[in-house]
Amino acid sequence: MKLINLLESKGERMNMFDILAPWYDEVRKVIEFGEVKEINREIKKIGKNCQKPLKVLDVGGGTGNHWDIESSEILNLYIVDRNRAMLNECESGANLVHGDVHCLPFEDDFFDIVMCLDALHHFQDRKRSLNEMERVSKTGGYIFVADFDPNHILTKMISIGEIILGEPGRFMKTETLEKFFQKRDYETEKIDFTHYFYLLKSRKF
Numbered sequence: 001m002k003l004i005n006l007l008e009s010k011g012e013r014m015n016m017f018d019i020l021a022p023w024y025d026e027v028r029k030v031i032e033f034g035e036v037k038e039i040n041r042e043i044k045k046i047g048k049n050c051q052k053p054l055k056v057l058d059v060g061g062g063t064g065n066h067w068d069i070e071s072s073e074i075l076n077l078y079i080v081d082r083n084r085a086m087l088n089e090c091e092s093g094a095n096l097v098h099g100d101v102h103c104l105p106f107e108d109d110f111f112d113i114v115m116c117l118d119a120l121h122h123f124q125d126r127k128r129s130l131n132e133m134e135r136v137s138k139t140g141g142y143i144f145v146a147d148f149d150p151n152h153i154l155t156k157m158i159s160i161g162e163i164i165l166g167e168p169g170r171f172m173k174t175e176t177l178e179k180f181f182q183k184r185d186y187e188t189e190k191i192d193f194t195h196y197f198y199l200l201k202s203r204k205f
């Protein structure tokens with residue numbers, strides 16, 4: 001496992017993930033809604049037609065619990081997270097980058113797939129993070145965003161809990177996210193699997 005450290009000297013303040021990190025994978029098993037299976041299925045489909053390993057970026061990827069060894073062997077996987085404790089729990093064999101999604105340390109048009117799972121609502125500036133995801137994504141590449149639907153009561157409760165714990169707790173509507181990508185000439189597809197958690201697949205042309 002290789003860890004590229006971009007934040008150590010910036011004196012990051014402690015947040016809820018410092019405390020949660022050792023138990024995160026266990027907690028995540030309980031709050032997994034089927035999105036991991038859906039994304040892995042999509043990635044396998046995309047990978048089928050590719051000769052080279054896909055370059056995949058997982059932003060706010062945390063402990064990387066959703067990546068199995070099998071997929072990390074066929075992918076060139078990078079996980080960016082600003083929380084060192086979460087990355088320390090990662091056993092996926094990915095390239096780990098201790099960095100910030102608002103300022104991704106990659107050149108333009110670099111990744112075949114960018115994904116952001118249960119993380120967008122933790123970012124301080126969601127538009128800027130989306131712009132960064134878009135910037136590093138190749139033309140013809142895919143961006144997957146999965147998050148809680150803000151209209152659902154469960155999301156409203158999660159939001160209150162997270163705000164108390166010092167997180168932004170701001171959830172984006174699927175329609176807003178779709179508009180963001182469509183304005184930039186992406187084709188979007190909402191993959192439905194549950195009514196309180198969405199998965200949006202966007203492809204750049």
Ligand SMILES: C[S@@+](CC[C@H](N)C(=O)[O-])C[C@H]1O[C@@H](n2cnc3c(N)ncnc32)[C@H](O)[C@@H]1O
Binds near residue numbers: 059060083102119
């Ligand atoms: C709820 S966890 C999701 C982890 C993983 N994607 C999953 O689905 O299990 C949210 C993650 O986003 C990370 N995060 C929050 N703000 C970030 C930022 N500005 N840059 C990078 N990562 C960030 C947190 O440290 C945390 O690991």
